[in-house]
Amino acid sequence: MSTPSLHIVNKSSLDSNALSSCLVVATPGDCLLLIEDGVYSVLDPDWLPTAIEIYVLAEDLQARGLGADSVDARIRSVDYAGFVELACRCTRSVSWS
Amino acid sequence: MKFTIVVQAAPAASQAAWSAYQFTRTALAAGHGIYRVFFYGDGVHNTNSLSVPPQDEFDLVSAWNTLLGEHGIDAISCVSSALKRGVLDAGEADRYERSCANLSPAVTLSGLGQLVDATLASDRVITFGA
Amino acid sequence: MSEHTRKTLTFITRQAPYGQSGAKACLDMVLSAAVFDQQVHYIFMGAGVLQLRRGQQPGAIHAKDLSAAFSALPLYDVDSIHVEAEALRARGMSAQDLVIPVKEASAADIATLINHSDAVFNL
Numbered sequence: 064m065s066t067p068s069l070h071i072v073n074k075s076s077l078d079s080n081a082l083s084s085c086l087v088v089a090t091p092g093d094c095l096l097l098i099e100d101g102v103y104s105v106l107d108p109d110w111l112p113t114a115i116e117i118y119v120l121a122e123d124l125q126a127r128g129l130g131a132d133s134v135d136a137r138i139r140s141v142d143y144a145g146f147v148e149l150a151c152r153c154t155r156s157v158s159w160s
Numbered sequence: 161m162k163f164t165i166v167v168q169a170a171p172a173a174s175q176a177a178w179s180a181y182q183f184t185r186t187a188l189a190a191g192h193g194i195y196r197v198f199f200y201g202d203g204v205h206n207t208n209s210l211s212v213p214p215q216d217e218f219d220l221v222s223a224w225n226t227l228l229g230e231h232g233i234d235a236i237s238c239v240s241s242a243l244k245r246g247v248l249d250a251g252e253a254d255r256y257e258r259s260c261a262n263l264s265p266a267v268t269l270s271g272l273g274q275l276v277d278a279t280l281a282s283d284r285v286i287t288f289g290a
Numbered sequence: 291m292s293e294h295t296r297k298t299l300t301f302i303t304r305q306a307p308y309g310q311s312g313a314k315a316c317l318d319m320v321l322s323a324a325v326f327d328q329q330v331h332y333i334f335m336g337a338g339v340l341q342l343r344r345g346q347q348p349g350a351i352h353a354k355d356l357s358a359a360f361s362a363l364p365l366y367d368v369d370s371i372h373v374e375a376e377a378l379r380a381r382g383m384s385a386q387d388l389v390i391p392v393k394e395a396s397a398a399d400i401a402t403l404i405n406h407s408d409a410v411f412n413l
Contacts, residue, residue: 068404071286073176084304084336087376088401099175122182123175143186150183150284151161151192157302157410158287160176168315168413201315240318272322279409280297280328290312290413 069153070095073160075103076110081159089115094153096146097138098123105134120146162193164278169289170205171220172213176289177206181224183286188231196278197228199237199267203289204247207237210262221264229266239269297408299323300331302400303338305413307356308348313341316413317359324366331403332363333395335374339381342373342388357389374400 070089076082082097082104089095091114097104098120104110105119106129121140124133134140141149150156165184169176184194199207211221228235237247242263243256249269253261263269279285301320305312323330334342346357363371372395378384385394395403404410 066405068410073179073289080336087397088335088404090401090405098179143182144190146183147187147190147192150163150187150286155404155407155410156284156286157404157412158290159412160290166411201311272318273326275319276299276323276326276328279299279323280295280326285409285411287411290411 065092066154067152068093069149069156071156071158072097072101072104073099073158075100076107077103082110085157085159086110086112086115091115094118094149096120096141096149098146102127102129105129105138108135111135111137118145118149161187161283162195162281163187164195164275164282164285165197166275166285166287167197167199167203167206167289168201168287170202171211172205173202174289177203177220178218180286180288181220181227183288184233185227188227194231194233195282196274197224197233197235198275198278199235199241200272200275201238201241202245204237204242204245207235207242207264207267208245208247208262209264210260225264225266228264233266235267236270236274237263237267238275239271242269296328298329298331298406300333300403300407300410302333302335302410302412303341304336306337306340307346308351308353312413313338313356314354316411317356319411319413320363320368321366324363324368327367329370330368331370331372331407332368333372333374333400333403334377334392335400336377339373339377339383339388342390342392343383344387344389360390363390370403372399372403 074081303316375394
């Protein structure tokens with residue numbers, strides 16, 4: 064039975080090892096949500112994994128002046144309601160700071 | 161779903177406490193239950209009713225107190241984290257002969273056992289601000 | 291305290307000791323979970339492996355010895371203690387440099403522990 068994790072990363076890949084540490088232990092089928100300063104990771108082209116669903120929190124993108132054109136097509140934008148849905152859909156959450 | 165929310169960051173120091181608050185509000189609006197909100201480490205600063213944010217800034221301490229009170233949510237600040245950081249209820253202020261109690265009314269002080277209990281009783285545990 | 295089925299709780303710690311407070315915060319959570327008789331996995335990743343380094347003298351900065359507390363883990367029945375092998379290697383360390391016996395874990399080992407957990411705390 065699949066029990067995907069929701070990895071929540073709140074630091075930028077450009078300024079912290081939170082995202083890279085997360086990706087080391089994330090499993091295909093997991094979800095990754097970038098929140099807070101984690102959304103700045105969309106500016107970094109080098110880390111996108113293929114087997115993990117990647118989301119970014121829309122309110123945090125907007126606050127930081129990152130428009131839809133900053134976001135790779137493989138990254139889906141969600142709002143807080145979407146965040147809650149991801150937390151429900153995934154079996155557990157792991158926060159990376 | 162029954163959620164437990166763990167808040168480990170102070171309101172002024174980072175955005176994490178705000179994210180926790182927004183998540184909690186949104187989960188409630190979507191009809192989910194919040195089993196407990198547990199403030200740990202620097203998260204206890206979210207329950208310091210003495211805080212006076214600038215007039216033009218969002219008052220997260222008051223907002224938490226209102227949200228937790230209105231929905232009757234079991235909200236706990238870890239007692240050892242709180243004592244160390246000067247967040248006291250009346251009992252602790254008395255015991256340690258401090259000049260006042262400042263714990264937000266909607267919150268009680270208790271131990272980490274309450275976090276473990278919440279983890280066992282909830283469907284999902286979401287942590288903010290480690 | 292209500293009765294619940296036993297759960298598997300995993301605690302990941304990634305901060306070095308003394309400079310920040312995450313190490314002790316995580317240890318306190320681990321001990322609380324153990325007291326409640328849950329299945330506990332304790333995983334030291336990244337800079338967290340430094341918490342286990344031998345020879346710490348925190349008296350020099352008036353701090354409590356975190357590494358001494360780890361010897362008490364078996365008394366709490368916490369025996370699933372894992373150290374990220376790559377993090378040790380990157381710091382020029384080996385299991386010999388640590389204050390307690392641990393299981394060295396690969397990324398895949400850690401992923402497996404996470405995937406078999408009911409809840410994960412990552413400090």
